[in-house]
Amino acid sequence: MSYAILDCYTDEASGLGVPPYLGTYPRYIAGHLGGNPYYLTIDDVRLWKKHKSVVKETRESQKTDVTTYNLTSNYKNIDKILHEIEELIIVLGVHVPGKYLTAIPGTLKEIIPYIKELKCRKILTGPAVFGTQLFGGRFREKEDMSVFDKVDMMLFNFPYGNVKEYAIKGASIISQIPDNRMIEIETGKGCDIGKCSFCLEPIKNRVEFREKEDVLNEVKEFYRLGARFFRLGKQTCFYTLPYAAEILHDIRAECPDIKVLHIDNCNPVKVVRDKDDRITKAIVEYCTSGNIAAFGVESFDMDVVRDNTLNTLPKIAYEAVAKINKYGAERGDNGMPKFLPGINIIFGLRGETKKTHDENMKWLRKIYDDGFMIRRINIRQVAIFEGTSLFTHGGNKFLKKNKKHYWSWRNDIRQHIDSPMLERVTPKGIIMKECYAEMYDGKTTFCRQFGTYPLIVGVKGRLPLKKFYDLKITGHMLRSITGEVSS
Numbered sequence: 001m002s003y004a005i006l007d008c009y010t011d012e013a014s015g016l017g018v019p020p021y022l023g024t025y026p027r028y029i030a031g032h033l034g035g036n037p038y039y040l041t042i043d044d045v046r047l048w049k050k051h052k053s054v055v056k057e058t059r060e061s062q063k064t065d066v067t068t069y070n071l072t073s074n075y076k077n078i079d080k081i082l083h084e085i086e087e088l089i090i091v092l093g094v095h096v097p098g099k100y101l102t103a104i105p106g107t108l109k110e111i112i113p114y115i116k117e118l119k120c121r122k123i124l125t126g127p128a129v130f131g132t133q134l135f136g137g138r139f140r141e142k143e144d145m146s147v148f149d150k151v152d153m154m155l156f157n158f159p160y161g162n163v164k165e166y167a168i169k170g171a172s173i174i175s176q177i178p179d180n181r182m183i184e185i186e187t188g189k190g191c192d193i194g195k196c197s198f199c200l201e202p203i204k205n206r207v208e209f210r211e212k213e214d215v216l217n218e219v220k221e222f223y224r225l226g227a228r229f230f231r232l233g234k235q236t237c238f239y240t241l242p243y244a245a246e247i248l249h250d251i252r253a254e255c256p257d258i259k260v261l262h263i264d265n266c267n268p269v270k271v272v273r274d275k276d277d278r279i280t281k282a283i284v285e286y287c288t289s290g291n292i293a294a295f296g297v298e299s300f301d302m303d304v305v306r307d308n309t310l311n312t313l314p315k316i317a318y319e320a321v322a323k324i325n326k327y328g329a330e331r332g333d334n335g336m337p338k339f340l341p342g343i344n345i346i347f348g349l350r351g352e353t354k355k356t357h358d359e360n361m362k363w364l365r366k367i368y369d370d371g372f373m374i375r376r377i378n379i380r381q382v383a384i385f386e387g388t389s390l391f392t393h394g395g396n397k398f399l400k401k402n403k404k405h406y407w408s409w410r411n412d413i414r415q416h417i418d419s420p421m422l423e424r425v426t427p428k429g430i431i432m433k434e435c436y437a438e439m440y441d442g443k444t445t446f447c448r449q450f451g452t453y454p455l456i457v458g459v460k461g462r463l464p465l466k467k468f469y470d471l472k473i474t475g476h477m478l479r480s481i482t483g484e485v486s487s
């Protein structure tokens with residue numbers, strides 16, 4: 001049987017697969033299929049449909065076309081491949097919608113007309129089997145699914161006993177990706193303490209961790225194949241991993257030339273409970289600077305915390321912020337602080353009132369006034385999925401009620417917390433090393449370091465893209481910074 005995997009990209013509470021990240025699903029599926037299927041992206045398909053697979057030059061007046069930016073080495077042959085293969089496996093699904101600098105995830109609405117006429121068998125998998133929504137503040141996409149021969153849960157969720165083998169075999173798909181990728185590594189799934197009203201994770205997965213050796217072997221295989229950017233990001237809480245400190249040590253020992261080693265989600269409760277701060281110290285020692293512990297605080301309003309059975313009390317979130325700052329605030333080799341907290345806030349949860357915003361501001365201001373750093377505050381409107389307690393109790397009631405306030409609430413946080421915080425985290429004059437030029441917007445080039453939630457640096461002029469630059473920081477916008485190439 002001949003196969004192609006079509007990556008429309010995935011974004012979940014635990015696990016990112018939107019370029020420059022390469023998610024786990026297409027890799028595991030490739031491994032399951034023996035390691036040799038075609039790997040295609042939604043960008044390849046868009047270029048085929050829109051421009052007959054011919055890449056257009058971006059003129060000076062134009063923005064880089066990010067809908068067709070992430071091409072595989074197969075992009076010129078898409079028509080042939082799609083008409084020859086017997087089975088097309090579509091990986092799709094966004095559960096935590098974000099903004100992506102150089103990628104636009106495919107939606108069901110977009111992909112269905114593209115593939116409708118193809119003769120091959122069409123399988124849909126990925127987080128979309130539970131529903132998908134590219135935009136916050138809405139219910140999941142509803143489309144006619146009859147175009148798919150199967151919506152396959154199995155391909156979405158292999159047992160770890162099989163992942164051990166598939167992860168290694170499937171690493172070979174990076175040979176079909178000409179650009180650098182940040183390899184998202186899975187360490188575990190499920191959530192041992194959370195019952196958050198909006199979250200699908202406890203419904204999707206029971207708590208399970210991969211074996212340490214399996215994780216290490218996967219990283220080693222990617223390293224052998226030339227990958228140098230890694231994030232141990234596919235888990236609900238890095239601190240819950242039984243071998244959190246050890247795996248970082250081992251990766252460093254086995255893969256000495258790794259350029260970026262970052263982590264993602266951390267539960268503030270576990271950070272506070274970390275005995276002798278062992279895991280925090282290991283993260284600071286073995287990971288790369290610019291690292292972030294993303295905290296799903298969601299709300300600092302005790303009423304919202306209670307009504308949505310959120311896992312973190314404001315006081316605990318504050319303590320965790322202080323602890324990460326204690327060890328991670330120091331500036332590291334690439335110009336960024338070594339390890340800082342990030343805070344996620346969600347609008348539209350049950351019990352949300354104007355007081356919710358006041359409480360959020362009160363705690364964020366306290367964190368700032370007490371001299372701590374937060375690397376990012378991610379604010380989004382909740383996406384409501386069937387099966388969650390929010391879907392059954394409350395739904396979009398609070399979203400609808402408070403929607404009129406969201407712009408000003410968000411703006412308040414951006415103006416009064418984010419903006420001064422950004423100046424603290426990246427003061428003028430520092431050099432941020434190894435920033436990758438990704439796209440143009442008019443006469444500005446946007447660059448980022450590889451890493452977890454990297455800051456966007458706008459540089460005047462059009463630097464050659466897909467090259468690395470050391471940038472001196474010259475100014476601050478609300479959530480991004482400006483810089484110039486450091487001589």
Ligand code: SF4
Pocket residue numbers: 013190191192193194195196199200201202236267296311
């Ligand atoms: S802590 Fe809450 S949001 Fe995080 S994974 Fe668990 S249930 Fe989901």
